[in-house]
Amino acid sequence: MSSLKVSRFLMFALMGFYCLSSFASDLSHVQTVAQPGTVALTFDDGPSPIYTPQILDILKENNIKATFFVVGPLAKQFPKLINRMVAEGHAVGLHAMTHPKLIRLNTAQLNYEIVGSRDLVQRLIGKSPVCLRPPYGMMNKNVEEYAAAHQLLIIPNGFNSCDQQKLSVAKIAQRVVDDADSGEVILLHDGYLHRQNTVKALPLIIEGIRKKGLGFSAICYPQ
Numbered sequence: 001m002s003s004l005k006v007s008r009f010l011m012f013a014l015m016g017f018y019c020l021s022s023f024a025s026d027l028s029h030v031q032t033v034a035q036p037g038t039v040a041l042t043f044d045d046g047p048s049p050i051y052t053p054q055i056l057d058i059l060k061e062n063n064i065k066a067t068f069f070v071v072g073p074l075a076k077q078f079p080k081l082i083n084r085m086v087a088e089g090h091a092v093g094l095h096a097m098t099h100p101k102l103i104r105l106n107t108a109q110l111n112y113e114i115v116g117s118r119d120l121v122q123r124l125i126g127k128s129p130v131c132l133r134p135p136y137g138m139m140n141k142n143v144e145e146y147a148a149a150h151q152l153l154i155i156p157n158g159f160n161s162c163d164q165q166k167l168s169v170a171k172i173a174q175r176v177v178d179d180a181d182s183g184e185v186i187l188l189h190d191g192y193l194h195r196q197n198t199v200k201a202l203p204l205i206i207e208g209i210r211k212k213g214l215g216f217s218a219i220c221y222p223q
């Protein structure tokens, strides 16, 4: 290799290293657990045209920022809700396209579910989601490696409010408030059916967590 070719090779190698390392350091600054003294409220399976606006209203009234792990086709169907989330300071993460068990999928299917939903949300909000919450909280080495290869952080379910199990409003609120602790990530749901109890429990959850001396912070802001 001539000295010119060698220096060009070194230049491109260094540029590649710089890009990779700067991207990695960007992800290393992504908040994936709640900040000390706060909890992170997260909402899965939406957006829902019925429940998501009510949840956004309650969060706005209480000046709280949260994180929404959205399903690709619903995000596409209700772009105004996604844009409202972003405009009001909330974070948006991924919850795949068809809510599958990711551990059962091959690479082509993972491409559709994960990179497909990321591209879709990125087109809507102009920034790239950096966090994936696997549906059902199910992950394995294959899903972890796929996510890492595509610069995505996997976010576990955290504390499950069990609001999808048709618990009463009081039970959902009590469960969440009793367990709330500094740094905790709390799983709630705004999407699919029968989320009225989640909506009704949310003001009680907020009040109870504030009484414990804790605040709120969002995780997973798109980059």
Ligand SMILES: [Zn+2]
Pocket: 044, 045, 095, 099, 135, 136
């Ligand atoms: Zn889900």
